[in-house]
Amino acid sequence: MNKKWYPCELHCHTLHSDGDFTVEELISTAKERSLCGICLTDHNTMSGHRETEGEKELKILKGIEWTTYFGHMLVLDTKSYVDWRDATPDNIDSKISAVREQGGLVGIAHPFQIGTPICTGGHWDFKVQKWENVNYMEIFAEGEPYLNDANYKARKKWHSLLSEGYRITPTMGRDWHRSRNNLYPSACTYLLIDGDITAEKMKDAIKYGKTTVSNGALLTFETARGETSGDTVEGGEITLKISIDLSHHKEMEAERQITPEKILLCSSKGEMEFPVGESISFTAREKEWYSLELWGSFDDKENTLLCLSAPFYTK
Ligand SMILES: [Zn+2]
Ligand SMILES: [Zn+2]
Incomplete structure (x- = not known):
């Protein structure tokens, strides 16, 4: 068992929809960014999938972005095609169920x-009733949390769904269309994977909540028993060993300074603040979710959200 956090980009476009990349260019740019895996999610088409077949080094999970007037939905790795064209706010639950029945993940x-009028359809207006069928949600979708209120709104919505008992995995989606105009190259979703990364293991990491959403920094944690994001642990006194890794960020953009300043422990009852250190201890309630966040400065932007973890849960 040798678990490792792999930097990945879970939302990518190519010339097969409205991206500027060929599939080959997307793959080579992802490698230049030191990413280990990507999800290929062109708008309403899977025509790019076959062009990934020869790629061995970068792991590619194949998907599609359902692009409608009522919202955009990411669909990963279905056994067979599920028609998106008749998705409406009234039937979205049955469409989501159809994806899940085909073994796919829904984000x-x-x-x-x-x-x-800026981006018709980009805002999520579908009326989901069965949130238990939704696997993941993009919490950082713009790369710059302090500039974009949309990320904070997504975080708030996600917290409320967690508090209702839904286990939804948080992700970061660069919505990568072209190599330029991506101000923060080190932002990514880290996936916790046992051994070498494969597309199948990427899918499982998303499915089972083994993610950390990063705006450059990577904060990871584990209990004395080695439990972490996605796990269900005993309530009571808990000490989490904390680790903060800025190496991917420094490799990508050393000129931009990240300074961690505090750790927030989020749950249905709000936030608890801890200083940045090697561990945090607290009393965990039963049947609760806990997500860790790292806050600090990013260049001259103070008090910004640098990183958030997928939750762990208590029995
Ligand atoms: Zn979209
Ligand atoms: Zn997109």
């Missing part, structure tokens, strides 16, 4: 992207 893309 909400950029739920609070500005909608009409």
Whole structure:
């Protein structure tokens, strides 16, 4: 058992929809960014999938972005095609169920992207009733939390769903269309994977909540028993060993200074603040979710959200 956090980009476009990349260019740019895996999610088409077949080094999970007037939904790795064209606010639960029946994962893309008239359909307006069928949601969709209120709205919506008992995995989606105009190259979703990364293991990490959403920094934690994000642990006194890793950020953009300043422990009852250190201890309630966040400065932007973890849960 040798678990490792792998930097990945879970939302990518190519010339097969409205991206500027060929599939080959997307792959080579992802490697230049030191990413280990990507999800290929062109708008309403899977025509790019076959062009990934020869790639061995970068792991590629194949998907599609359902792009409708009512929201954008990411669909990963279905056994067979599920028709998106008749998805409406009234039937979205049955469409989501159909994806799940085909073995696919369902993610909400950029739920609070500005909608009409700037980007019609980009805002999530579907009326989901069965949130238990939604696997993940993009919490960082713009790369710059302090500049974009949409990320904070997504975080708030996600917290409220967790508090209702839904286990939804948080992700970061660069919505990568072209190599330029990506101000923060080190932002990514880290996936916790046992051994070498594969597309199948990427899928499981998203499915089972083994993610950390990063705006450059990576904060990870574990209990004395080695439990972490996605796990269900005993309540009571808990000490989490904390680790903060800025190496991917420094490799990508050393000129931009990240300074961690505090750790927030979020749950249905609000936030508890801890200083940045090697561990935090607290009394965990039963049947609760806990997500860790790292806050600090990013260049001259103070008090910004640098990183948030997928939750662990208590029995
Ligand atoms: Zn989209
Ligand atoms: Zn997209």
